Amino acid sequence: MDSGxxxxxxEFIRRKGLRRTTQRERIVDVVFxxxxxxxxxxxxxRVRKVDGDTSRATVYRTLGMLVxxxxxxxxxxxxxxxxxxxxxxxxxxxxxxxxxxxxxVVEFEDGNVDIQTDCVTRRLGFKTVxxxxxxxxxxxxxxxxxxxxxxxxxxxxGKRLRKKR
Amino acid sequence: MDSGxxxxxxEFIRRKGLRRTTQRERIVDVVFxxxxxxxxxxxxxRVRKVDGDTSRATVYRTLGMLVxxxxxxxxxxxxxxxxxxxxxxxxxxxxxxxxxxxxxVVEFEDGNVDIQTDCVTRRLGFKTVxxxxxxxxxxxxxxxxxxxxxxxxxxxxGKRLRKKR
DNA sequence: GTTATTGCAAATGATTTGCACAAGG
DNA sequence: CCTTGTGCAAATCATTTGCAATAAC
Numbered sequence: 001m002d003s004g005x006x007x008x009x010x011e012f013i014r015r016k017g018l019r020r021t022t023q024r025e026r027i028v029d030v031v032f033x034x035x036x037x038x039x040x041x042x043x044x045x046r047v048r049k050v051d052g053d054t055s056r057a058t059v060y061r062t063l064g065m066l067v068x069x070x071x072x073x074x075x076x077x078x079x080x081x082x083x084x085x086x087x088x089x090x091x092x093x094x095x096x097x098x099x100x101x102x103x104x105v106v107e108f109e110d111g112n113v114d115i116q117t118d119c120v121t122r123r124l125g126f127k128t129v130x131x132x133x134x135x136x137x138x139x140x141x142x143x144x145x146x147x148x149x150x151x152x153x154x155x156x157x158g159k160r161l162r163k164k165r
Numbered sequence: 166m167d168s169g170x171x172x173x174x175x176e177f178i179r180r181k182g183l184r185r186t187t188q189r190e191r192i193v194d195v196v197f198x199x200x201x202x203x204x205x206x207x208x209x210x211r212v213r214k215v216d217g218d219t220s221r222a223t224v225y226r227t228l229g230m231l232v233x234x235x236x237x238x239x240x241x242x243x244x245x246x247x248x249x250x251x252x253x254x255x256x257x258x259x260x261x262x263x264x265x266x267x268x269x270v271v272e273f274e275d276g277n278v279d280i281q282t283d284c285v286t287r288r289l290g291f292k293t294v295x296x297x298x299x300x301x302x303x304x305x306x307x308x309x310x311x312x313x314x315x316x317x318x319x320x321x322x323g324k325r326l327r328k329k330r
Numbered sequence: 331g332t333t334a335t336t337g338c339a340a341a342t343g344a345t346t347t348g349c350a351c352a353a354g355g
Numbered sequence: 356c357c358t359t360g361t362g363c364a365a366a367t368c369a370t371t372t373g374c375a376a377t378a379a380c
Contacts, residue, residue, distance in 0.1 A: 019334055019379050040370075055337045060370065076241040080345090081369065097286060100294055110285045113278070117300055120275045121262060126302035129265055133298045135282055137291035184354050184359060205345075220362045225345065245370090246344065 001032040005071055005089055012069040023054045027062045031072065032086055037105060039081040076134060077105065095133035101142050166197040170236055170254055177234040188219050192227045196237065197251055202270060204246040241299060242270065260298035266307050 009028065013020060030046050031038075038046075044059045063084060066072035073088045075096060087094065087107065093114055097106040113133065121128045142148040174193065178185060195211050196203075203211075209224045228249060231237035238253045242263060252259065252272065258279055262271040278298065286293045307313040 017334085021335065021379070023336070053337085057338080057371080058336060061335085074243075076243075078239075078241075097289060097291060099291065106289060106291075108285055108289060110281070113281045113285060116275070116278045116281050117298060120273055120278060121300050121302050122305075124262060124271060124273060125305050126262060126264065126271075126300075127305050127308070129301045129303055131298065131300045133282060133296065135286050135291075135296045136294045137286050138294055140287075140290050140292050143292070182359085186354070186360060188361070218362085222346080222363080223361060226360085 001029070002089060005032055008071060008089070009066075009069060012065075012071075018065070023051075023058050024062055024065075026051055026054060027059060028066070031066065031084075035087050035090075037075065037077070037083050037085050039079075039083055041081065043084070075132065078134075093131075095131075095135070097135040097137055099139055099148075100136050101139045102148050166194070167254060170197055173236060173254070174231075174234060177230075177236075183230070188216075188223050189227055189230075191216055191219060192224060193231070196231065196249075200252050200255075202240065202242070202248050202250050204244075204248055206246065208249070240297065243299075258296075260296075260300070262300040262302055264304055264313075265301050266304045267313050 005028075010020075012018075027043070027047055030050060031043065040060055040063055043063070044056050047054050047059055063072065067074060067084075071086075071089055073085050075083050075085045077083045077096070077098060091107065091109055094107045094109045095113070097108060098104070099106070114131070117131055117133075118128050139148045170193075175185075177183075192208070192212055195215060196208065205225055205228055208228070209221050212219050212224055228237065232239060232249075236251075236254060238250050240248050240250045240261060242248045242261070256272065256274055259272045259274045260278070262273060263269070264271070279296070282296055282298075283293050304313045
């Protein structure tokens, strides 16, 4: 885990007068032990493997805390459960491409997209605070060769797959 | 209501072997009588004003049908209820800006943004099927003059406001 | 010692579903 | 008629909450 995360969290906890508990430490460790997206229930399962006692409620509450601290972001993948993305601390302005063939989620960063949307925003009289782009796309290799290579995807960070809403 | 909508719906109903019912007609009329975003429950209320009998279940089921027919799109405004946008038939590739000061939703279309994200998508080996951009932004007029003018917003189409998730 | 935090179970709230009856084609 | 659609109420499912017990600081 990036040490900057622990620092940012400690500062948040101090500033808000919160407490460092073993449950929170454990949940935070699990959350940032991988760069994959996850749902609350998936996280609960992972946490339970480390420690059989932590409750579902505490997992949900800790997720809320991490979102408030801006260490975790909720993203919309069109599913009924909320998806959490732990990679915004490392890549503060990345976006998501969802492959409609295999469901894979690819993260991408692009300064030009950022600039272009910011221009539109300014023209409308606003100041960008945050943006999220979801691109739903089909795999060209699959269409041409009948095989979904996942070549690019494995080189990049996002790699989730789940049922649609 | 744009007559193209009725046509597209009729063709969908024919193709799928569905039936034209009075409830569906009524719901569709209400859905496309305005260009505002809405939730299932809001639609249910509006439909009930026209006709006291139509059930909540039928409203939900008809919404599903309209989404499948691509006459209506679900959009993510970060709320617990699904928001529906009836304007994609007229503006097939528009996006949304949410004012964090007043919650107003402004729709915008921008060819350059579309081109730029499509470039990124191609570079990753995919073919864009659909994209959705949500820009959360603050009102500059409010910051500078202490007044949120809503000047631009009223000239444009999106105009919703609701509690956050 | 205070006050925040936890676990449990119950509550919530949006959406979906099973089923018997109604109504399109 | 035959099958799809409807209304109702119950079911589902993710998430939130009240509360008594527990643990930080």
